[in-house]
Amino acid sequence: MIALAGSDSLNSMKAKHSELFSLQRRYLRRLGMIATAVLLYYLFFFNMFGISWAQLATGCSQIGRYFLRMFVWHDVANWPFAYYFNQIFITLAVVFAGTITATLIALPLSFLAARNVMSSQALRPVALVIRRLLDILRGIDMAIWGLIFVRAVGMGPLAGVLAIVMQDVGLLGKLYAEGHEAVERSPGRGLNAVGANSLQKHRYAIFTQSFPAFLALSLYQIESNTRSAAVLGFVGAGGVGLVYAENMRLWNWDVVMFITLILVVVVMAMDIVSAKLRKRYITGKAIPLFGQE
Amino acid sequence: MHNTDFERYYQQVRGRQKRDTLLWSLILLALYLASGNLAEFSLTTLWTSLPHFFDYLGETLPVLHWNRLFADGHTQGSLAYWGYRLHIQLPLIWETLNLALAATLLSVIAAVFLAFLAADNTHSPVWLRYAIRTAVAFLRTMPELAWAVMFVMAFGIGVIPGFLALALHTIGSLTKLFYEAIESASDKPGRGLASCGAGPIQRMRFALWPQVKPVFLSYSFMRLEVNFRQSTILGLVGAGGIGQELMTNIKLDRYDQVSMTMLLIIVVVSLLDTFSGHLRRWVVEGRAA
Numbered sequence: 001m002i003a004l005a006g007s008d009s010l011n012s013m014k015a016k017h018s019e020l021f022s023l024q025r026r027y028l029r030r031l032g033m034i035a036t037a038v039l040l041y042y043l044f045f046f047n048m049f050g051i052s053w054a055q056l057a058t059g060c061s062q063i064g065r066y067f068l069r070m071f072v073w074h075d076v077a078n079w080p081f082a083y084y085f086n087q088i089f090i091t092l093a094v095v096f097a098g099t100i101t102a103t104l105i106a107l108p109l110s111f112l113a114a115r116n117v118m119s120s121q122a123l124r125p126v127a128l129v130i131r132r133l134l135d136i137l138r139g140i141d142m143a144i145w146g147l148i149f150v151r152a153v154g155m156g157p158l159a160g161v162l163a164i165v166m167q168d169v170g171l172l173g174k175l176y177a178e179g180h181e182a183v184e185r186s187p188g189r190g191l192n193a194v195g196a197n198s199l200q201k202h203r204y205a206i207f208t209q210s211f212p213a214f215l216a217l218s219l220y221q222i223e224s225n226t227r228s229a230a231v232l233g234f235v236g237a238g239g240v241g242l243v244y245a246e247n248m249r250l251w252n253w254d255v256v257m258f259i260t261l262i263l264v265v266v267v268m269a270m271d272i273v274s275a276k277l278r279k280r281y282i283t284g285k286a287i288p289l290f291g292q293e
Numbered sequence: 294m295h296n297t298d299f300e301r302y303y304q305q306v307r308g309r310q311k312r313d314t315l316l317w318s319l320i321l322l323a324l325y326l327a328s329g330n331l332a333e334f335s336l337t338t339l340w341t342s343l344p345h346f347f348d349y350l351g352e353t354l355p356v357l358h359w360n361r362l363f364a365d366g367h368t369q370g371s372l373a374y375w376g377y378r379l380h381i382q383l384p385l386i387w388e389t390l391n392l393a394l395a396a397t398l399l400s401v402i403a404a405v406f407l408a409f410l411a412a413d414n415t416h417s418p419v420w421l422r423y424a425i426r427t428a429v430a431f432l433r434t435m436p437e438l439a440w441a442v443m444f445v446m447a448f449g450i451g452v453i454p455g456f457l458a459l460a461l462h463t464i465g466s467l468t469k470l471f472y473e474a475i476e477s478a479s480d481k482p483g484r485g486l487a488s489c490g491a492g493p494i495q496r497m498r499f500a501l502w503p504q505v506k507p508v509f510l511s512y513s514f515m516r517l518e519v520n521f522r523q524s525t526i527l528g529l530v531g532a533g534g535i536g537q538e539l540m541t542n543i544k545l546d547r548y549d550q551v552s553m554t555m556l557l558i559i560v561v562v563s564l565l566d567t568f569s570g571h572l573r574r575w576v577v578e579g580r581a582a
Contacts (some may be wrong), residue, residue: 038398045395047453049388049533059448066443093331100325101334139562140555143438143526144539148551151341151543152349157332162346230436235529238332244439248446256439264434290302 069253079255084243088108088262091239094157094232095225098164106169109134110176117180117202119265130173137170142228146237157238164225164232179213180206212282219274226270230263300470348432353552378550382538386561389534392452392523396515403464405509408471409497414480425468433465441532455532459524463516470512471505478504507577514573521565525558567569 014021051059093236109130111117116128149159188205196204233241240259244282247255313374329335358370410417411425437458483500491499528536535558542550 038402041398042395045391049391049456051448051451051453055448059444061444062447066447090331093328094334096328097334099330100321100328132417135563136559137557139522139566141522141526143529144536144555144558147529147540147543148349149346152346158334158342161329161332161334162342227434228436231438231526234436234438234442241436244436245442248439248442256435258508260431260435260439262449264430267434268430287306290299 015247046087065252066109069251070257071254076254082113084255084259084262087233087240087243088259088266090157091229091233091241092226092266093225094160094164094237094239095222095229098229099168099218099222099225101161102168102172102221103212105165106172106176107214109169109173110180111202111206113173113177114180114206116183116185117206131177134170134173134177134255137166138174139170140167141236142167143231146232146235150236155236155238160229160232160237160239163237164229166187168225172217175217176210176214179210179217183209216278216282219278223267223270223274227267296498332449353548353555355549355552375549376553378426378538378553382535382554382557385464385528385535386557387537388452389528389536390521390561390565392455392459392527392534393520395515396456396524397513397520400467401509401513401516402461403460404467404471407464407468408475409501411468412472412475414476414478414483415501424542425429426472429465429468431465432461433469435462437462441513441527441530445531450531450533455527455534458527458532458535459520462523463520467512467516471509474505474508474512475501510577511573512575514569518566518569521569522562525562 098222113127113130113134115124115127118124142163145163146159147234149162150222153159153162181207187209188201191201191205229239230244233239233243234245236242240263244256247253247259355375356370357372357375361370362372365467399494406426407429409415413422440458440461441455444457448457449452460577478501482504483496484497486500524534524536525539526536528534528538529540531537535554539551539554541547542554
C-alpha cells in the first residue's frame, strides 16, 4: 500500500508540504544540539572534577570485588539477626513517630499558611512568615538535620525522630496548605450564612474538603520516609543506617546486600498497605442511601 | 413529623462512622506510642532535650555589631569576619551544583532507555523486564549514602564517587516513575501505527514517546530539585560538595561557620527551586511541540 505512492508523487508531496516534512529534520537538529550541549557539559565536568584513568581502573576492579562479595554469603548462621531486625524496627519506629508528630504539628501550621484562611489584611503577614519558615525547614536535608540534632541532643533514635519532624513539617505544611487553598468556596459561604464562627467554618468548610489530600499526603510521606530514613543512621541518628555503616567498614558486603533485600521487602509491603488504605479511605466506601438498604 | 425510619438509618450510618473513627484512632495511638517507645521519643525526653537544641541554635548565631558591620575581615563582629571561610565554601557549593546536575542528566538519559525496556507494553522480553525491575528496585532502596560510602572506598575521596552514588540512586527512582508513566499511556496511537506497518521502534518513538515526554520532563525537573538537596549531604561521607564543610564545622564546633554554611545551603536551594520551577514551566508548557 505504501508502494502505491510512487517516488514521483512522494517527491511532489514533499514539495507541496515542505514544512510538514522539515519538522522531523528540525526536531533532529534540535536533538543534536541538546546532545552536543550535554556532551560538552560532561567534558567540562570530568575535566574539572574527574579522576585519572589508573584510579578509575583500580576503583572499578574494587567495585567488582565488592559486588562479588555481595552475592557470596559467608557464615550466615552466625549473623546477629536479632540485632539487624531490631535496627530495622527502630528505623520503622523513627519513621512512624517522626511522621505522625510532623503531621500533628504541620496541620495547624498549614491553616496559618493557607492564603484563604488568613484572608484578612492583618493576617496576611502571618501566612507569609509561616511560609518562609516552612521553606527553610524543607530546604535542609534530613541527614543534615540529623547531624545537627546528634550534636545538640546526643546520638540515638531521638535525633532521628526530630530530624524527620523538622523536614516533614516543612514539606507537609506546604502541601497541606496547598490542599486547603484548592477547596471549593461555596460551603464556607453557606456556613457563613447560617451563622458559623470562623473556627467552625475552617473545620467544616475547608478541612472536610482537604481531608483526602491530607490523608494521601501523610500516607505517602510515611512510605517515602521509610525509604530515606536509612541515611539517618549514617550520621548517628539511629536505625538501620548504622548497620550499613558498620558492615561496610568491616567489608561485610554480604550483610549489606541482605539488609538491602530486607528493606526492599519492607518498602514493598508499605507500598501495598498504603495503597490499600488510600483506596479504602480516599475513594471511600459508598454509604447506602436512605431507603435502599 | 418525626420519621423513625430515617432516624434509625441515620443512627446506623453515624454509628458505623464513629466506630471506624474510634478504631483507627486507637490503632494509630497504639502505633504511635509503641514507635515512640522504641525510638526513645516521649514528652519528657523532648522536654529535656529541646532546650539543648535551642541553645545550640543560639550559639551558632554569629556575633555582629551594627557599627562594624562592613569592616574588613579582621574586625570581630563584621560580616566579612563571619564569612571568613567563604573562599572555601563557595567553590564547594559550585561543586555540589555540578554534582547534582551531572548526576541527574546522566540518570535521566539512562532511565529513559531502561524504562522503555522495563515497561510491559513495549514488547520487550519478559526476563529482561523483570531483571531491570529488580535491579532498579535494588538501586533505589540502597540509601544514597551507602552507595557513596562504597564508591568512596573504591575511588577515594572526591566528586566522582558522589556523582556515581547519586546517579545510581536516581536511575533507580526515575526508571520506576518512567515505566509507570509508559504503562499508563494510551495504546491506541500504537495500534494505529502498527496497522500502517510501523515496527516496534517506530511505535515507541511516534506513539508512546509523544505521550510520555511531558511526564518525563516534569519528573526529571522534580528529581533535579531533589538531587540538589541530596547532593548537600554526600559530603558527610567524603563524596564531594558542601556537606563535608558542614560536617567539619559541626564536629569542630566552629559555631559561626555552621550558621554560615546552613545559610548558604538554604539560599542556594531556594534559589534553585525558583529557577527550576521557571525552567520547568518554560520547557514543559511553553514549548510542548
